[in-house]
Amino acid sequence: MQPFTAPSTALTAPPKVYSYTRFSTPEQAQGDSRRRQTEAARKWAEAKGLRLDERLSLHDLGVSAYRGANTDTDSGLGGFLHACREGLIAYGSYLLVESLDRISRMTPRRAQRLMDDIVDAGVTVVTLNDGQEYDSHRLDNDPTALLIGMMVSWRAHEESKTKGRRVAAVWQEKRRRVAAGEAEAYTAMAPAWLLRSPEGWQLVPERAAIVRRIYQDTINGAGEHAIAQALNAERVPIMGRGKMWHRSTVSKILRNAAVVGTLVPGRLDYSTGKRVRVFDAPVANFYPAAVSAAEWTAVRAIKDGSIARARGKSAGAPVQNMLAGLARCPECGEAMTRVYKGSAARFGRPKLVCTKAKAGAAAHGYVSVSIDAVHDAIASGWPKLIDGVPAGDRAPDMDREAYDLQGAISGTEDHLAELLDLIDRKPSLAVAARVQAAEASLSALRASLESVEKARAVADGGLIHSRLEALVDAFAVAEGEAPEVAKVNAALRLLFCGVVVD
Incomplete structure (x- = not known):
């Protein structure tokens, strides 16, 4: 004091x-x-x-x-x-x-x-x-x-504590009803590209188009700051109450699961004495999706660091190589880069060359491979690329640990409810201390479950299948049309850390 x-x-x-x-x-x-x-x-x-x-x-x-x-x-x-x-x-x-x-x-x-x-x-x-x-x-x-x-x-x-518990119980019931599909609304608020109507949540077309652009620019290699600058330069209307586009605004959109229709309900938890935001299980298909699952997964991989972003002077340019960031030399295993020395009439089409050989540091000779040939080979034989992709089955220990934690949480919630009922009927310092201990235990159990669930999600075969679907979607084009190079590259980078060009 x-x-x-x-x-x-x-x-x-x-x-x-x-x-x-x-x-x-x-x-x-x-x-x-x-x-x-x-x-x-x-x-x-x-x-x-x-x-x-x-x-x-x-x-x-x-x-x-x-x-x-x-x-x-x-x-x-x-x-x-x-x-x-x-x-x-x-x-x-x-x-x-x-x-x-x-x-x-x-x-x-x-x-x-x-x-x-x-x-x-x-x-x-x-x-x-x-x-x-x-x-x-x-x-x-x-x-x-x-x-x-x-x-x-x-x-x-x-x-105040009793009122707080009652309000928390109301919100908990709201979250339960939303998760069970018994309610169509959680709150009246939603991301700026959505609008509530008598028929339910609907996309605001012009704002959803901005969201899709931000995701596509990110997949093509643009950074958050560059995207914000471009939106401001083109005088694209800002979503929300801001006066201009900021990097943080773009970042929030790129990390908001609502773009694929997922609601992630959350609440503030003070049981440990600190203000901590706790998130509940996501509710899929709650909103109409503004971007595809493949685009969301591709951006998540970039942001979470599982695939590298394009760097250098061409970082903001459209991806023109299906194996950008993936191609590996069959001789030494080093990365292969796209080389284009001028007009097609004088130097031919772009090629892939070993970066080590290009720098004169490789023991093997300078060998180039036509990118057109690589693209044709991928387009005709891409199903063979995924023949050996593992199913991604997770270890049963993860499931067992998650089930044990869920059981412990359920038991602790029941015990806490009994204590709260007791303190409402007969207030005492001893019971209040037991309530505080139970709330702290419940918070710790929920944090442990959240950690296990994240590990399960990464190991879940469903994620592997989702990534495979992204590649299938990338090649699902009309007859006579070429697949979008950037989309194919994003899908491949979700599945592989490298592809040897032999």
């Missing part, structure tokens, strides 16, 4: 009266509560012959006091505390609140610490609902005042 000292400027200034109003939701401000609190503060000041100072705004509208958000320096109460430290609040001034729970709904220990900060600054806290006055002298010498404050803090904290 940071001790307060009375600044010399505060000692000479006359005491003033300040009123503090807080609502946990903005909707509460629409009622009569704010006017009632302000009027009660004005009457109290008049009865004491003091002036209510309304120049210092002490309002926290839509701010929760359960975890102390109203004590941040950019909030009303936090700003008041800062003003006390800086000597802007006269020693002997008054802070009027409707009740002590307006100041804090944190645990009694933390709430008392906050109360000490205020009164140590020479400020008297007045509760308008019961007329109690709390200053440093009274709290030091009157145990009854201290007990009243502690009991009010305990009641307020438990009330």
Whole structure:
């Protein structure tokens, strides 16, 4: 706790009266509560012959006091505390609140610490609902005042915690219904390329086209910053409330599973004492997809580092080699690069050459292979490339571990529900400690399950089959048409780390 000292400027200034109003939701401000609190503060000041100072705004509208958000320096109460430290609040001034729970709904220990900060600054806290006055002298010498404050803090904290559990239960039921296919909506909010209509979620055509462009540019080798620059240069309308395209905006779109129609519900977890975002199981096909599964998988592979991005001066150019980043020399195993020395009339078509031989560092000679011949061979014989692809079956130990964790989570949830029911019927510190321990255990189990599920997803044969389908789709073109080189390259790079050109 940071001790307060009375600044010399505060000692000479006359005491003033300040009123503090807080609502946990903005909707509460629409009622009569704010006017009632302000009027009660004005009457109290008049009865004491003091002036209510309304120049210092002490309002926290839509701010929760359960975890102390109203004590941040950019909030009303936090700003008041800062003003006390800086000597802007006269020693002997008054802070009027409707009740002590307006100041804090944190645990009694933390709430008392906050109360000490205020009164140590020479400020008297007045509760308008019961007329109690709390200053440093009274709290030091009157145990009854201290007990009243502690009991009010305990009641307020438990009330907020109970409300929080009930709200969490409502959201948990929403997530369950969405996962079970019993509900079509989770929240009214969705990514900017989607629009809610009476028929359900629908794509906004012009925005979905921007999303597809961003994915295609990424597959073709463009970086997030380059994509944002291009969108700004072309004056492409921004999605959301921003004024321009930023790299972070592009990055979020490239990492949002909603582009393939997947909803990933999540929640904030405070069981460990820290603010942690926890994600539940994804719900596939919840939204209409803006990009194909093959495009999403290709971009994920690039972003997750399983395939390399094109580098150098041609990084932003369209991919013109189906084996870009994959071709390997049959003699030494080094990478092969595309070489094109000019017009077809003088130098012929582009070729693949060994990078080591090209630099004169290979023991073997300089041998080139026509890219056209390579493309023709891939187009006619690509099914042979996937004959030996492993099925990707995962080890049964992973499934067993996941099932054990799911069982442990289910049992812990049941135990926690029993404890919560018990504390609602008969509050006690011992049961509260057991609830906290159960919540921490549940959080740890869920984190372990999330880690195992990620490992299962990587080893899952379904992922291998999805990647194979991406290659099949790349070659699924009309008769007489050539497959898209960049699409074939992206699909191949999802399956192979290298292809020997023999």
